[in-house]
Amino acid sequence: MAAAHVLVFPFPLQGHINCMLHFATALVGAGVHVTFLHTEHNLRRLGGRASASAPAGSSPRIRFLSIPDGLPDDHRRSVADLFELFKSLAAEAIGPFRALLAPSPTTGSPAADVSVDPTSGFPPVTCLVADGLLPWALDAAEELGVPAVAFRTVSACSFLAYLSVPKLFELGELPFPAGGAGLDEPVRGVPGMESLLRRRDLPSLCRRPNETDDVGPAQQALAKLSADSGKARALILNTAASLEQSALAHVAPRMGDLFAVGPLNAMSSPAPASSLWSEDDGCIAWLDGQADRSVVYVSFGSLAVITRDQFTEFLYGLVAAGYPFLWVLRPDMVEAGQDAALREAVGGAGGSSKAHVVAWAPQRDVLRHRAVGCFLTHAGWNSTLEAAVEGVPTVCWPFSADQQINSRFVGAVWKTGLDMKDVCDRAVVEKTVREAMESAEIRRSAQALAQQVRRDVAAGGSSATEFDRLVKFIKKLSTSST
Template identity: 30%
Template sequence: MFFCNKRERGKQRKRDRSQTMEKNRIVLVPVPAQGHITPMMQLGKALYLKGFSITVVEGQCNRVSSPSQHFPGFQFVTMPESLPESEFERLGVFNFTLEINKTGETSFKDCIRQLLQEQGNDISCIIYDEFMYFCGAVATELKLPNVMLCTQSATNHAARCFFSKLNVEKFLVNMEDPDLQDKVVENLYPLRYKDLMPSGYGPIESLLEFRGEAIKKRTASAVIFNTARCLESFSMSWLQQELGIPVYPLGPLHITASAPGSSLAEDDMSCIEWLNKKKPRSVIYVSVGTISLMESKEVLEMAWGLCNSNQPFLWVIRPGSILGFSGIDSFPKEVSKMVSERGYIVKRAPQIEVLGHPAVGGFWSHCGWNSTLESIVEGVPMICRPFTSEQKINAMYLESVWNIGIQLEGEVLRGAVARAVKRLIVDEESVGMKERALSLREKLKVSVTGGGFSYSALDELVEHLKRE
C-alpha cells in the first residue's frame, strides 16, 4: 500500500512539474529570402542568449547553409510539402511568398503539431515574419502566442499602415495632383504621400491585395522591429499609438545579437585580401542586394563611371543579376579589361566585414534595410540607387534625414556616377558625411549597450514572451 502511494505521489510530482514547466521554446518562421532570413536568425541568436530554445521552420528552398556551424544549439525543421526551390526561381520572391500564404497553412499546422507531440508542450511563442501571415492564423487555432517581426524599416511599416486606411481609388485619382504628391503625411515627417505608393514588385493590384491580407489576418500580441529609436523616432512613436500592441525596436539586430546572421550561399573571402592592400577610406563598395536585377546598359554606365572616378572599387555581381549578361566576362573587352585593372569583382562578399574594413570609404547600395543598417553601424556613407518603394523610403532617410547619403535618380550615366563617387570619397562634402555617419554609429552602439533603448527593449520583449 505504501509503495503504491509513493508511486502515485511520484507520478503526481511529475505531472505538477510538467504543468509548471517554463515554456521556453521560440519557433521562428522567416520569409524564404536572404534579406528576411538574416534578421530573423539574428533575433533568434539574441533570444537564445537570453535562455530560450530556438526552432527554425524552413521551407525546402531556404535552408540555411551550415546551420550547426553558425547557430549551434538551434533546431532546424523543414515544413512538409513546402514549395520547392524551382517554384521560387520561377515565381520570384514576391509571388512565391503570395503562394506560400495561400498554400502553406496546413503544412505549417502539421509541423507545429509534430513539434508539440515530440518535444512536449514547451512552445512559448511563434515569431513569424510579417509577410508569413498564415502563421498567425495557425498559432491562434492552436492557442499558441504569436509575435510578428518586421524586417523592413519602421517608417516603411508606418507607410503601409497609413495607406491601408485610405480609399485607394480616390487616392490614386488625387495622386495626379503634384502638390499632393509632395505633401508630408501627418505625424510621419518627412514621409510624403507619393512615398506611400507601392512599387517594384509587379502589378499594384497584387501588392495591395497582399498588404490587405497581411493586415487583416494579423493576430500578433506584439511587433518586433529591426531598428533603433534614435534612427526612426517619429515612426516608432506613431506606430506605438497606431498598432495598439507593444512594439519593440531591438535593432540593429546584428549587433544586438553579436551575430552576422546566416547566408544561403558562401562568401568570397578573397576580397578581404584585396582590401588589405588599399589606402584607408579609398574604396567604394558596390552591391545591390540578393534580388535586384539590372539592365546591361545601366551596368556598363556604372562600370565606366566607377573607373573614371579614379577610386578603387569592390563590386559584387551576382550570377544572373545583369539582364542579358552572364557576368563581367560578357562585358565588351575594353570595359572588362578596365574593370579588372581598377576594381575587384566577386559573386558574394562578407558584407559586414567589408563595410567594417578601414579601406572602405563608401557604399553604393540598393538601400535594402539590412544593408542600410550595416552601413550605418560601420559609419560608412552611401550612394543610394533604390529599386522598390521600401528602398526608396530608406534612401530618402539616408539623404534627407540622416544626411549620410547621395541619391542617384533617373537614368544612370557615367558622369553622374563618377561625380557621386568623388563626392562620397574625396571631395570636401565627404568629410561632413563621414562625421555624421560616425555620430550615428556611436548612437547605435549606445542603444544596444546596457541602459540603451534597444538593450532595454530586448529585456522587455523577454518578459513579454515569458508572460505569454
C-alpha cells in the first residue's frame, strides 16, 4: 500500500501560511509525507529559512516547493491588492499546479520543473489539502484523480456567517442601509447567533455597497466560495468544539465531512520557519526586564493598515494607560508612509523603558512570556487562538474579514477580553486597556478557556480525537486514489 503523501497548499498570505504549516507539521508527526506549496515570491522572502528540501533538524517527510503567482516580484501584494492576487494566482498557477499532481509519463514522478529529486523518497501525492480560497486547486486535483480536502483558516462562526449571506439577503438584512447607520441593529439570519450578532459584528465585506463586478456582488461571491467547500471530500477548520460547538453543528450538514482540529498552534511540534518578515528576537530580552503581567502587547497582524490619525490615537491612549507596551509596527502599516519619526514618537511619548517597537515579533513566544498582561489585537483567528492557548486577556480592534465576528465572541461569548471595534479614540484605548490589564474576571475567564483548549488538544481531547480521525480519513482517501 502506497504511503500517504499530502500536498498542503495555503493561500499565500502570512496568516494562512502559519495555520496550514502547523497543520502540515502535525501531519508529519502522524507519519504522513507532506509537500508544502508556497508561491515563488513567498519562498524567496523566506530565503534561508525555508528551501525546496527539508530544513535542518526537521523531518525528512516534509519538503517545500513553489509555483508562480503571476505577479511581478516588486508587486506590493498588500491588503488592497488581494483580489488581484486571487485572480492572478488562479490564472497563472493552474498549469504548474496540475503538473505537480500529474505523474510524468516517463518517471511516474511529478514534473521536474516543480519537483525535487524523484529519488528523495517521496511517494506520489495521494491527497490535496488546499485553502478554501483556492477552489480551482481543489477542482483540478479531483479532475486528476487526487482526492481533495478543503481547509479554511477562519473561525467556524465567521465561516457560518459567510455561508449565511444568501439567507441574510433573503431576510432583507443585507445589504446594509447606505451611510453606515444602524450598525447596532440585531442580525437574525445566522443560525445559532440570533441573540448575539449586530450588523457591526458581521464580516467586514458585509458593509461594502452591494455593487456588481465581474464576479457578482462581493458578498454573494464570498458566500459561494464558502459553499464550494461543501464539494470537497471534507472541510478542516482550525478550531475546537469547546470554542464553537454551535457553529460547527450548523456547518457540518453542509459539508462532506467536517473536522475541528484546533488550536493547531498547540497541537504540532515546532514548525519550520514561516514568517515572511524577519522576527526581532530582541523584544524577548526587553520583556525579560519587565515585571510580571505589566506589559501590553500590541500587534494588528500582517495585513492591517492604519491612518496616521489612528496611529496617534493608539499611541497616546497606550501612553495614558501607564503600562509598558511592546508594539509590532510593520514598515508598511501606517498609511501615507511610515518613517523613523513614528518610531521616535513612541519612544519620545512613552520613554525608552515604557515602550519597545519592532517590525515583527515572535508572537507565540511573546504571548507566553510572564511579562505580558494583555494583547491589543486585530482579532485575526490565529492571534485569537494563540491568546486563548496562553490565557492572555485581549482587547480587540478588528480590521477586516472575519475579525469583526471573532472580536464579538471574545467579548460577549468567551468573555476573555473586550471588543473595541469601530472606535479609535485615545480615551477609549486608555480605558479599555486598563480594564483588560486589571480585571480579575477577564483574567479568570481567559485562564479557564486556556485550560479547556489545552484539554481539547491533549490525548483523548476533542481536537486530538478529531485529528486522529482526520489522519485515518486521509490515509483511506490515499489508498483509494492509488
